[in-house]
Amino acid sequence: MKIENFKKAVVKYWNAFLEVLFPSNLKCLFCNADIPDHDKQVYCSSCETSAPFNRGKRCKICDCEMEGEGDVCDGCLEYKKHFDKAVAPMKYEGPAKALILKLKNDNAAYLAPDMARLMSDRLNQESFSFDLIIPVPLSQKSLAKRKYNQSQLLADELGKIYKKQVDSASLNKVLETKHQKDLNMAQRKTNLKDAFLVSNKKQVFGKDILLVDDVVTTGATANECCLALKKYANHVYVVSFARSPLKNK
Ligand SMILES: [Zn+2]
Ligand SMILES: [Zn+2]
Incomplete structure (x- = not known):
């Protein structure tokens, strides 16, 4: 040796x-x-x-922090959301951001069970019921490069917690797109147009679906996935570990 x-x-x-x-x-x-x-x-x-828990006054549709009157944020008033509701236990900053980066880049799958437990704590505050759990997919190219999908790790853990089927085959990312973080809000919307496709329509038809993402920033990615799913599904709810705090919007 x-x-x-x-x-x-x-x-x-x-x-x-x-x-x-x-x-x-x-x-x-x-x-x-x-x-x-x-x-x-x-x-x-x-x-x-x-x-950085995602607490305090938040939008009743997308769960982002918000100020002022009303219960729906400007983003949700301006752009139609295709999900029924999105929730996240954490804000994307400090140690919550560090955990996501570690899960994504450092092969730190061991973090997924505890992160999913926080996501389920947040989900349990709502009255969602769902039949199927679907992770936000990566493109074939990104998956080949990264070797694993961090949202899939979280979806698998949520599947164990709720004893529900996790389906990572029916929703696919069929277009290579630019990194959302390098684009402005308007570019982000067109960048993702038709990027997601439901390949197994029968599987999602009439179902209540929980879509799982690691982090939701503007919500454009989750929204495009939900647009594709909603053509066939009954309800689509979104859960992410974190979402962008007010100051980043
Ligand atoms: Zn909102
Ligand atoms: Zn501590």
Whole structure:
């Protein structure tokens, strides 16, 4: 055995040993502090107040933070939303943003169960009922490059929590598009036109669907997916781990 491989093996077994003594799933999702009551809550009491939870006054359609009169945000008044309602437990900032980037770029699938638990806590505040869970798809090219779809990881965990079927085949991203973050609002809308297609219409016909995304910023991606699904589905609800805070809009 080469010395490098030997070192790697030692590190691997040492980490496995530490995992037995200090299981990582007993840590706070946000700050990694030990928490004895992880079964009840995936974050510590200090993060209860400091983590960027998506609380306060929010739009009743898209769940974004909002100010002023009324209960629907300017974005939802201006652009028709094709989902029945979207919800997210966190704001896309600080430790919540860091978790999404880690899940997306660092192969950190171990984060998905706790992130999905927060998503289910938020979903349980609503009276949605759904038959089928569908993750926001990546294009074939992006999937080949990234090797996995982070929204699929979250959808799989939600499938376990709700004991519902997860379908990652019926909704497809059929066009390569530019990165939404590099475009303005108007460009974002045209960029995604006809990008998503339902390939198995029978599977979604008449169903109540939960669409799962890691983060919703302007809502354009989720909206285009819902436009495609709504041609056949009954209701489409959206859940994401985080959504953009007020200042970024
Ligand atoms: Zn914490
Ligand atoms: Zn809204």
